[in-house]
Amino acid sequence: MEKLADWDDLARLFAAEAAEGTIDRLRRHWSLVEAGEQAGRLTAVEAVEAVRRQYGESLELLRIAEGAVGGEPGFRYADIGTGGGWPGLVVACARPGWEVHLVEPLQKRARFLEAAARELGCTNVTVHALRAEEAGRGPLREACGLVTARAVAELRVVLEYAAPLAAVGGVIALPKGSRLEEELAAAEAAVAELGCELDAILPMRPEVSETVRVALFRKRAACPARYPRRAGVPERRPIGGPVRRAGVIGADC
Numbered sequence: 001m002e003k004l005a006d007w008d009d010l011a012r013l014f015a016a017e018a019a020e021g022t023i024d025r026l027r028r029h030w031s032l033v034e035a036g037e038q039a040g041r042l043t044a045v046e047a048v049e050a051v052r053r054q055y056g057e058s059l060e061l062l063r064i065a066e067g068a069v070g071g072e073p074g075f076r077y078a079d080i081g082t083g084g085g086w087p088g089l090v091v092a093c094a095r096p097g098w099e100v101h102l103v104e105p106l107q108k109r110a111r112f113l114e115a116a117a118r119e120l121g122c123t124n125v126t127v128h129a130l131r132a133e134e135a136g137r138g139p140l141r142e143a144c145g146l147v148t149a150r151a152v153a154e155l156r157v158v159l160e161y162a163a164p165l166a167a168v169g170g171v172i173a174l175p176k177g178s179r180l181e182e183e184l185a186a187a188e189a190a191v192a193e194l195g196c197e198l199d200a201i202l203p204m205r206p207e208v209s210e211t212v213r214v215a216l217f218r219k220r221a222a223c224p225a226r227y228p229r230r231a232g233v234p235e236r237r238p239i240g241g242p243v244r245r246a247g248v249i250g251a252d253c
């Protein structure tokens, strides 16, 4: 397979997930997305591209992140800005033994995620209809072994969302496109300030994406109590300097 093109390719590339019935559940999720117009537009990615970009990239992010965290049953994981379900609900389908927290502030999307999780039998999911800045001051603070966020904001902004949720020793896994180096340079102060360290940058397999790499950060120390700042502040006044254009990848939703 040169490039993952359809559900059969996805099942071949992620054979263990296919054997567990995950790919069938993801197909069902996509039909819920297509039928979910009352939730508003959940993704701008066309059906023909969705298998690779939404499901392939989500499972590949899980594969890469899991290499850094292990993930025993009961492992606590949070996804920030899950939108219609990527990657957080995909991970919940693939790892039913994990405790999965989806942080999504848009009420319609949060309701869609709750209904979809119910429909898919994902009893391991809790949806938090909150901004990350609020979730970072609640019971999830410093409680998650893995935190992800895809296509939510530029790196240093998303680190301020994610770092407060990660447990000390935990991992933050962020898929990023061609602007990664530029975003990393701008995030230097934020990485240190938030108690994080860049552990690795790992590419996705080319069948899934030629361009997306995953930046893995390790939480080395507790996050200072002043972070996250009030809702909207991380984006308006990113740690380390003036606002830059958000360099997000993945779905434009």
Ligand SMILES: C[S@@+](CC[C@H](N)C(=O)[O-])C[C@H]1O[C@@H](n2cnc3c(N)ncnc32)[C@H](O)[C@@H]1O
Binding pocket: 043, 080, 081, 082, 083, 084, 085, 086, 087, 103, 104, 105, 106, 109, 130, 131, 132, 133, 149, 150, 151, 152, 161, 250, 251, 252, 253
């Ligand atoms: C471009 S969509 C990406 C959705 C999904 N992660 C994907 O890859 O398809 C960005 C999502 O981030 C959410 N978001 C934006 N700001 C946020 C914040 N401060 N905290 C949590 N979620 C946020 C939006 O509501 C939206 O659903």
